[in-house]
Amino acid sequence: MRMKTRTFVKSLLTVGIVTAISGTQAAELRVNGFASVVGGKTISDETLPSGSDSTFGVAPSFASNDSSSYDDDLSFKPETNIGLQLSSDLGSGLSVVAQLTAVGANDFDAEAEWLYISYDVNSNFNLKGGKQRIPFYMYSDFLDVGYAYHWIRPPVDVYGSAFSSYEGVSGTYTSSLGNWDTSLMGYLGASDSDEGTFGDIQLDSLWGIVLSGSNDWLQLRASYHTADVEAADVTGFGTQPFAEGEEEGAWFASIGAMANLGNFFIGAEITRTGFDEVFATGVSALVDGAGGIETGVDETNTWMITTGYRMGAWTPHISFSANASDYKADDLDGNGITAAGSLANDEDSRETWILGVRYDFHPSAALKVEYTDRSDESDNTFVTAFGKRREVSTFAVGVDVIF
Template sequence: MKLSSFSCLSLGLALSFNAAADVQLSGFGTLSAGLLTDSDTEVRNYDESDLNFKQGSFFALQAYADLNDGLSATAQIRARGVDDWDPEFTWAYLSYQVQDDWRVQVGRQRIPMYLYSDYLDVSYAYHWIAPPTEVYQSPFDSIDGISTIHDFYVGDAIINFRLYYGQENLTRADGATFDIDKVFSAVASVNYGNWTFRSTYLHFDWSADLGLTPLVAGWQQTPFGYVGDDIAISDDSVDGYEFGVIYDNQDWLFVAEYIPTKLDNTVVGELEPWMVSVGKRFGTVMLHGTFGHNKTTPDVDLSAVPQIEALAGLRAATDAVLASRTQDAPFYTIGARWDFHESAAFKAEYTNSEQLDGSDAGLFQVALVTVF
């Protein structure tokens, strides 16, 4: 679907909704540019030595329609520069307000696996240009399914509790495909004054084509076929957790998040990313710094495979794949945000991330972010 179709579709949505319901249209966007300090490196999906205007740029349009009697419809369309501005539906769901403190949503919706999941794309809502990809690593952030959301008070604390169930199928820009089924998530958050505490449990079964089929087939033709089974991802179960906290008194900001995930006997293995971020406001300007660590350990055991010439090629190829999947790297970001307009902000950041060979690579980014 091209951009011209995007405009026509947006107009069509507005006209059809307006005919039957009270419709609210809103949108948000990020126009960014990034430049790596060194060629032949990759930081936050930037892998070109030239100035890149597409990787982090996008616009989104959201339509909310009140259908009366507790029923509403929400649709969100996003077009990203890295996808040549081809739009896609990121949200498309119906919501029913069962009671004042309980609603049910059915359709395509964001699954809140992170502190900032509810507004992951709305850069205007947080201090970074985008949350650190070293920590926010999931291949998916939305599902087609159902959720139940409860809000209630305990003293002065506001409690939000959610349950999600659904599935997702997607193909990444690098060609990797993912079939994610039986997604179940339980999310609890507590807001108390300037504090927000959040915890998430996530479980799903998935199959993925990471381009390793020849290597898998090679091992399966040997007496050590289990190695191929470990490298392949086929109907494997994933258990993930998230623990996060935000303190924001409109002067100081503190954010911390830890997201351990485990996939036994696979090339993915165990992930233990975490970050801590601190910001200080000076009028319309915020200065901030973030430090974190990205640790990934594949769980493929080659200890029982003998060191023989017949298996040397398979072993070398497997070692290379495991090395590319192994991370034990710190990163840091320093940046500034300037709210020069009531609906827009300018952001600038520098990120330093350790590479697989132990060297450091840097990324400079600037962005204009807006809501409308």
């Protein structure tokens, strides 16, 4: 109850700050919003060891909160959300922006996803300071706004990070090169998340750069990010997830493209995550037992490709995505022993097909229907221990609106 109260108070403060600034400067307060109402369930899964259930996690894909995953009961919690964006132009290039979002996966507790001051230094260079969206992906700026894309959800094999926002500063330089609009963004800050299965994790000394360009039919984007990851002991396993102390370096890179060729579109994005030391997970702990966690994730590679065709108000589409984490042995708990580890040199992986259709039945609303089929492509070590726990199909129907 204390956490919910604190969140609610922070949300009220956010609204109050933006409203106060707007009122003081006699500037107009602009309010925009979005909402998604989505219901879904799993419709098939692979035989699993006794006492376990197959689920499909969406918000984020490895969250420990049961409300963020579909199972064989119809649920509207994982992907139903509502958001309000408040902005006020104070003149002379200065503005303030806040975005409040409430999602079913977090019991609809309102959170301030954005709260920053923006200043246009000139027509090409912009500075921002405050809480902003981490620009990991092509769709980062509008991941919460379902109306902005053709899926019910972008493929969670790729877009599954538990970190959505950071507190810090950013600078963006925009220019034109021939018929290309280009931008270069850099940022510096910190972030934390307690939504994942590892408990509270912080990203310190977080920084990144994003280069993008677009013309009338093609959009290209590349990014690189790095941070010092700080985490508490893995709950229940009695050992730290990193080799030396509680902080290790990590990096993340992505490349994406989207082409619009008349009514036909095709897009793709590839991401790669790596750690200075392997990252121990609950899976490796369970397999390797009480002798110590001596295997963990070395690198994770994800990619997706999507295509569709716009036929008036209808947009049928199909997508394929994959996620693979490579495990290796290391001295994770600092005891001077590097065990062979039953997961060493193995891969934990999954592949997903998405088949769906979007129907724009209203200028501000879209109906979406989606079937998702995931296969577990993990090495035999994982399958022997856990069955094909990622083998699951889902069906979901949703309505997205903007206002």
